Amino acid sequence: MAMSRTKPAPAPTPTPAPALAAEKRQPSSRPAPRPGPLISTDQPPLLTGRLKLILAVLLVTQFMLAVDFSILNVALPAIGDGLGFSLSNLQWIATTxxxxxxxxxxxxxxxxDLIGRKKIFIGSLALLGLASLAGGLASLAGGLATSPEVLLIARVAQGLATAAATPxxxxLLTTSFPEGPLRQKALGINGALMSAGFTAGAILGGVLTDVLSWRWAFFINVPVALAVVLIAPAVIKESRPAARPKLDLPGALTVTLGLLGLVYGLTRAGEHGWSDAHALAGLIGGAVLFAAFFLVERKVDEPLVPLKTLGRRNVAWGNLLGMLAFVTETSLVYLLTLYLQKTLGFSPLSAGISFGVLGIGTVVGGLVAPRVIARTSTLTALIAGGVIQAVFTGVLLFLGTTTGAAMGLLLPATFLGGIGNMLVIVGFMVTATSGLPDKEQGLATGLASMAQQVGITLGTPIMSTVVTATTAGVATASAIHHGVTVAIAVNTALVLVGVVIAAVFLRTRKTEAAPR
Structure with missing residues (x-):
């Protein structure tokens, strides 16, 4: 009842004249129900200095992690020559x-979620820097028999650091920026830089391999990781759920081993064909472990991935679309690297520079995507982006063996295809992390990161399998051109599958442009 006595105080000022006077003297005393939404709608540009600094640190890190995925692709032939990798084993440098x-x-x-995202973020970057240093030093061993093993161990350590730092x-990004236009903008820039990182990695790999040595593709990470490790503790606040979750060890083991089995099986199939016993064992083992994972998640009290969350339409289908987006675009870089170097005879430097146009396209797409989502919906971004990507990936089916004509087709097609792909990636990130409370953001971003990593991981083995099966092991320029062409057709089909999934299963999912 004490509340009912405090309410009448503001009530005696209902007349227009006192209201205007009161507005000048004490603006906060007016209820002002209508201006409130208008102010919050116009608020997206309100990016404080601290938020800008947080965004800069996180974006630099994501860019560096993306560079790591592709920086060695262009340098693979040089690494094979220097360390004695066979042609069939070269892909293990990227796959490990x-x-x-x-x-x-x-x-x-x-x-x-258990010990704090900030601690994991900083610790994993320190590991990445050390692993990069070790990877670069491995090259000094030259032709020694242990050099390939040392390099692969360093790549595993880099991969583990990336698995920790990315989610x-x-x-940290999604919990620092509230859901709505501000988060969409942050995710758009993040997606643009992440995709640009893949392209920049290809260019950097080519430049460093031609000008210096492929070992500098490792060393380039060290100063960036060091800078982030020194700056992040003062800028980023710790983030963890209020209720500390338990570690679902059986779930973590089954899903991790299932992913490893699946990727190993696909990689073996790419090298030795689908009848290979090891390939079949990996694929069947992976499928069994995934089935076991779902059974475990149904029974444990605090599952690694609550099936209720995974059952949300935006989470399940959004992450599938994200995985397809990364499978198609990153594997396309692999296919075009083969085409440029093996069919057209480009050097690693020239091949890397050729991907600069794709990088520009992804940056443009990342900047445009938040505006498309704000004016329409995530569904529009997903479908329109997928259609654009499919059309301009399909155009690459007409690539020939004449350099001038091929580049006249390849450059604009990769630019426009990159825009489409980035619309899908940003749409997937917004879709898969929206509508969930902050306490579930670790899980949501973990799933989105897994979709991203799995897509990148599966893309190269899948397309390598297609190329190997088509060429029957023949490595002539014309055979590789034919194998790449068939793989590009498969790539285009996968993009169209994503468009159909978005249109059918996400047709009611829309992201509101303004906060309520």
Missing amino acids: FALSAAGFTLFFGRIG AGLA
């Missing part, structure tokens, strides 16, 4: 990294 990055993402995402960084 991506395997550990994909397999342990959910596990480290939950560890971040932690993304969770």
Whole structure:
């Protein structure tokens, strides 16, 4: 009843004249129900200096992590010559990294919820810097028999660091920016830089390999990781759920081993064909472990991935679309690297520079995507982006063996396809992390990061399998051109599958442009 006596105080000022006077003297005393929403609607540009600094630290980190995925792709032939990798084993340099990055993402995402995302973020970057240093030093061994093993161990350590840093960084970003236009803008810039990082990695790899040595593709990480480790503790606040969750060890083990089995099986199939016993064992083992994972998650009190959350339409289908987006675009870089170097005879430097146009396209797409979502919906961004990507990936089917004509087709097609792909990626990030409370953001970003890592991991083995099966092991320029063409057709089909999934299963999912 004490409340009922305090209410009449503001009530005696209902007349227009006192209201105007009161507005000048004490603006906060007016209820002002209508101006409130208008102010919050116009608030998205309100990015404080601290938020800008947080965003800068997180974006630099995500960019560096993205660079790591592709920086060695262009340098693979040089690494093979220097360390004695066979042609069939070259892809393990990229796959060992991506395997550990994909397999342990959910596990480290939950560890971040337990001990704090900031701690995991900073610790993983320190590990990444040390692993990069070790990877670069491995090259000094030259032709010694142990050099390939040392390099692969360093790549595994880099992958584990990425598995920890990516979901932690993304969770810090989504919890620092409230859901709505501000978060969409942050995710748009993050997506643009992340995708640009893949392209920049290809360019940097080519430049460093031609001008210096491929070992500098490792060393380039060290100063960036060091700078972030020194700056982040003063800028980023600790983030963890109020209620500390328990570690679902059986769930973490089954999903991690399932991912490892699946990727290993696909990689073996790419090298030795689908009838290979090891490939079949990996694929069947992965499927069994995934089934066991779902059974475990139904029974434990605090599951690694609550099936209720995974059952949300935006989480389940959004992450599937994200995985397809990363499968198609990152594997396309692999296919075009083969085409440029093996069919057109480009050097690593020239091939890397050729991907600059794709990088510009992804940056443009990342900047445009939040505006498209704000004016329409995530569904529009997902479908329009997928259609654009499919059309301009399909155009690459007409690539020939003449350099001038091929580049006249490849450059504009990759630019426009990159815009479409980035619309899908930003749409997926917004879709998969929206409508969830902050306490579930670690899980949501862990799932989104896993979709990203798995897509990147599976893309190269899948397309490598297609190329190998089409060429039947023949490595002539014309055979590789034919194999790449068939793989591009498969790539285009996968993009169209994503468009259909978005249109059918996310047709009612819309992201509101303004806060309520």
